Amino acid sequence: xxxxxxxxxxxxxxxxxxxxxxxxxxxxxxxxxxxxxxxxxxxxxxxxxxxxxxxxxxxxxxxxxxxxxxxxxxxxxxxxxxxxxxxxxxxxxxxxxxxxxxxxxxxxxxxxxxxxxxxxxxxxxxxxxxxxxxxxxxxxxxxxxxxxxxxxxxxxxxxxxxxxxxxxxxxxxxxxxxxxxxxxxxxxxxxxxxxxxxxxxxxxxxxxxxxxxxxxxxxxxxxxxxxxxxxxxxxxxxxxxxxxxxxxxxxxxxxxxxxxxxxxxxxxxxxxxxxxxxxxxxxxxxxxxxxxxxxxxxxxxxxxxxxxxxxxxxxx
Numbered sequence: 565x566x567x568x569x570x571x572x573x574x575x576x577x578x579x580x581x582x583x584x585x586x587x588x589x590x591x592x593x594x595x596x597x598x599x600x601x602x603x604x605x606x607x608x609x610x611x612x613x614x615x616x617x618x619x620x621x622x623x624x625x626x627x628x629x630x631x632x633x634x635x636x637x638x639x640x641x642x643x644x645x646x647x648x649x650x651x652x653x654x655x656x657x658x659x660x661x662x663x664x665x666x667x668x669x670x671x672x673x674x675x676x677x678x679x680x681x682x683x684x685x686x687x688x689x690x691x692x693x694x695x696x697x698x699x700x701x702x703x704x705x706x707x708x709x710x711x712x713x714x715x716x717x718x719x720x721x722x723x724x725x726x727x728x729x730x731x732x733x734x735x736x737x738x739x740x741x742x743x744x745x746x747x748x749x750x751x752x753x754x755x756x757x758x759x760x761x762x763x764x765x766x767x768x769x770x771x772x773x774x775x776x777x778x779x780x781x782x783x784x785x786x787x788x789x790x791x792x793x794x795x796x797x798x799x800x801x802x803x804x805x806x807x808x809x810x811x812x813x814x815x816x817x818x819x820x821x822x823x824x825x826x827x828x829x830x831x832x833x834x835x836x837x838x839x840x841x842x843x844x845x846x847x848x849x850x851x852x853x854x855x856x857x858x859x860x861x862x863x864x865x866x867x868x869x870x871x872x873x874x875x876x877x878x879x880x
Contacts, residue, residue, distance in 0.1 A: 572604070572648060574604065583855070588857070591624050592866050598647075601645075614643065615643060620637055642674055646674065648671075648674055648675070664683050675876060686828065691847070692845050705758050723736075723747060725759060762843070773788070778833075784862040786807065786808060817842050821835070832865075
């Protein structure tokens with residue numbers, strides 16, 4: 565089954581071909597004979613119900629420093645392709661939300677992965693709150709009294725922005741840290757959104773596990789270990805990836821959330837687990853597939869394409 569695939573992403577030519585999950589998706593698509601184009605969200609255009617993108621054809625190869633060849637720019641009708649991969653990086657801001665609205669004009673005739681309406685309805689740090697008993701103690705608020713009360717009960721806490729990504733803006737406040745008020749003042753001057761306050765989990769020193777799920781089923785996990793003296797374990801801020809097995813608790817968490825992911829059309833998802841707790845459900849552009857393949861041989865993006873091809877075949 566040869567498909568026409570459009571990838572909405574940050575510039576492919578700047579991607580790290582050794583670590584980038586979207587590049588691995590493209591490599592698998594090409595191996596299956598699928599034709600590919602890439603474009604950036606700002607190149608979308610909606611006119612009279614027709615959604616197009618100024619896109620470039622894409623050829624990829626597993627060669628560091630020479631991993632992608634792009635064709636000339638052309639106007640691509642996204643209603644005429646089979647699949648759109650929505651893979652641009654957060655932040656999950658109004659531009660991101662607008663892109664989901666635009667892509668709804670072609671989905672599901674064109675299969676958008678992940679479903680754009682459900683991406684919009686499942687912000688990564690809010691979606692997790694719908695699954696009772698899986699999160700660590702967590703407060704989402706911009707009310708200063710509520711935040712002060714939370715800290716009185718959890719003096720060692722994590723403060724993070726609600727719609728950030730990749731560990732940006734995440735800070736640990738130890739019991740003797742007096743900077744909370746100043747940090748909140750700075751945040752609220754720049755943003756109207758609440759913040760997330762979360763009890764610090766000492767288990768993070770052993771790693772923040774990224775579990776990848778395809779169509780609601782866990783396929784494998786990697787562990788992301790913080791650098792020396794650091795709290796954040798995200799790979800983009802210096803975390804180290806290592807092999808790890810799924811625990812019974814990980815599988816319990818996946819069993820709880822998997823049916824809802826499947827129902828919502830969230831085909832490719834990454835969840836973050838620290839110790840026994842689920843901290844985030846990443847539905848925008850989850851990463852970790854290259855590291856998982858390197859450690860275990862499991863290719864989550866190949867399983868994603870199996871799922872996509874099956875859905876398109878069933879709908880035709």
